[in-house]
Amino acid sequence: MILRILLLQDTNLQPSEDSLVYIDRHVKMMMARTEEGNPLGEVAAENTDEDSYYLSPVYIGEGDKQQLVMLDFDTGSADLWGIPPLSLHGQIKVLTGVVFTKKALGAVKGSTHHFYDPAASPTMKPLEPKSTFRIDYVDGSWAKGNVVLVSPLPKDVIDGRILSTWGVFL
Amino acid sequence: MKNQAVECATAASPQMFNSKMDGLLGLAFGTISGVKPKGVKTPVENMVIQGDIKDVPVPP
Numbered sequence: 012m013i014l015r016i017l018l019l020q021d022t023n024l025q026p027s028e029d030s031l032v033y034i035d036r037h038v039k040m041m042m043a044r045t046e047e048g049n050p051l052g053e054v055a056a057e058n059t060d061e062d063s064y065y066l067s068p069v070y071i072g073e074g075d076k077q078q079l080v081m082l083d084f085d086t087g088s089a090d091l092w093g094i095p096p097l098s099l100h101g102q103i104k105v106l107t108g109v110v111f112t113k114k115a116l117g118a119v120k121g122s123t124h125h126f127y128d129p130a131a132s133p134t135m136k137p138l139e140p141k142s143t144f145r146i147d148y149v150d151g152s153w154a155k156g157n158v159v160l161v162s163p164l165p166k167d168v169i170d171g172r173i174l175s176t177w178g179v180f181l
Numbered sequence: 182m183k184n185q186a187v188e189c190a191t192a193a194s195p196q197m198f199n200s201k202m203d204g205l206l207g208l209a210f211g212t213i214s215g216v217k218p219k220g221v222k223t224p225v226e227n228m229v230i231q232g233d234i235k236d237v238p239v240p241p
Contacts, residue, residue: 059200059201059202060200060201063200064200064202066201066202067206069206071187080203080204081201081202081203082202082203082204082205082206083202083204083205083206084205084206084208085205085206085207085208085209086208086209087207087209088205088207088209088213088215089207089208089209089210089211089212089213089214089215089220089223090188090205090207090214090215090216090223091185091186091187091188091204091205091206091207091223091224092187092188092189092190092204092205093187093188093189093190093203093204094189094190094193094197094203094204095189095190095191124198124201124203125203126203127187127189127203127204129187129189138186138216138221140218140219142216142217142218142219142221143216143217144188144214144215144216144217145215145217146188146205146215147215150196151194151196152193152194152196152197153193153194154188154190154192154193154194154197154204154205155190155191155192155193156188156189156190156191156192157188157189157191158186158187158188158189158216158221159186159187159189160184160185160186160187161184161185161187162182162183162184162185163182163185
């Protein structure tokens with residue numbers, strides 16, 4: 012079974028045949044969640060940093076508390092992770108020992124990260140037993156931290172308004 | 182969806198912050214989850230188990 016992600020090129024919002032990227036079957040399953048009853052949901056995959064990776068909008072949340080994060084879908088790993096705001100975990104430290112403040116983080120190469128704040132979810136609870144995660148990727152990058160459980164409402168419609176047909180809603 | 186584990190990074194390599202990504206969403210089976218002491222299910226696995234998506238094999 013072949014599934015597809017439509018790529019939205021920066022300069023051309025009309026996906027063309029050669030902009031179709033075929034990846035594993037799980038992706039379309041997730042895309043199918045974006046629209047009730049539509050087996051062929053789509054999610055944008057934004058070409059980032061000259062083909063380095065693709066980012067897709069993922070909404071985690073409940074009702075009007077949807078939180079958008081731009082995630083890299085990776086068929087070779089099994090972790091879902093984001094960066095919580097500093098208020099939750101204090102400063103974010105990187106390998107070099109440099110401590111990034113939120114302001115500095117946003118200033119890195121002009122990028123603006125979307126923080127995922129589990130405390131903003133009414134259903135958030137700690138994972139039992141108390142757990143940590145550590146993920147190492149083949150390019151040497153890594154992340155580690157804590158784990159929470161959330162029970163987001165699988166709603167992509169709020170007050171009858173479709174937020175986006177291009178996002179994945181958890 | 183109920184009880185989806187979301188991992189909250191408190192530390193990461195510089196690449197993660199120098200890039201535009203906010204995180205990753207792994208599509209592989211949860212058997213290679215990086216969560217300790219016990220691995221967790223991925224969003225896709227939970228969707229299957231909880232019946233949000235159908236007609237696919239239930240992952241191990």
